[in-house]
Amino acid sequence: xxxxxxxxxxxxxxxxxxxxxxxxxxxxxxxxxxxxxxxxxxxxxxxxxxxxxxxxxxxxxxxxxxxxxxxxxxxxxxxxxxxxxxxxxxxxxxxxxxxxxxxxxxxxxxxxxxxxxxxxxxxxxxxxxxxxxx
Numbered sequence: 001x002x003x004x005x006x007x008x009x010x011x012x013x014x015x016x017x018x019x020x021x022x023x024x025x026x027x028x029x030x031x032x033x034x035x036x037x038x039x040x041x042x043x044x045x046x047x048x049x050x051x052x053x054x055x056x057x058x059x060x061x062x063x064x065x066x067x068x069x070x071x072x073x074x075x076x077x078x079x080x081x082x083x084x085x086x087x088x089x090x091x092x093x094x095x096x097x098x099x100x101x102x103x104x105x106x107x108x109x110x111x112x113x114x115x116x117x118x119x120x121x122x123x124x125x126x127x128x129x130x131x132x133x134x
Contacts, residue, residue, distance in 0.1 A: 002048065007080060007100040009073035013056035014080050018096045019048035022112040026098060030128045031119030033060075033070060038134070041095035042112070049094040073103065081114060088125050 001021055008015040020042045028040050052059070058074040068084035080100045085092045098109060118128040 005096075006102050006132045007054075007096060008102055009056075009076050009078035009080050009100065011056075011073060013053065013075045014051075014071075014073045014078075016081065016096070016100075017052060018042075018044050018081075018094070018101075020044050020096065022104065022108050023091075024115040026109075027032060027091050027095070027115045027117050029117040029119040029124070030065040030131065030134055034119060035134055036096040039079070041113075042098060042101075043080070043093050043095050046092050046094055049081070049083075049096070078106045082131070086124055099107055 001020040001023070003021070004019050006015070006017055014018055022042055026040060026042045028034065037065070056073045056075040058072050060072065061072045063069070064098065068080050068082050070079060070082045072079040078100065079097055081097060082101040083093065083096045098104070098112075101109075116131045116134075117124045118126050
């Protein structure tokens with residue numbers, strides 16, 4: 001069931017609302033940026049995501065043809081969400097950083113299933129061969 005969560009960066013210069021169903025799973029990826037950030041996300045659709053405050057929103061695109069924009073706060077540096085469009089995983093999406101959720105309870109996060117994605121090989125719809133180091 002969808003629930004509206006509120007999220008932000010550390011300094012609150014970037015805030016958002018996202019309708020998420022954490023019981024449907026969260027994900028971690030092994031691509032170079034996600035591995036370095038220890039990125040853990042919950043996915044939703046663009047129509048279930050609302051950017052409330054974006055006074056310091058920055059975006060990072062790993063490559064000109066890369067399908068994802070990684071969004072972060074330019075003041076405090078916290079990564080808050082990503083957005084992109086990958087047809088193989090259902091098209092347009094927003095992935096919200098679990099660590100940026102202000103009102104998700106520890107119990108909700110602990111109970112959320114975890115799915116691993118092989119973004120390192122542009123094979124997001126499959127799990128990587130190894131994930132213990134991530």
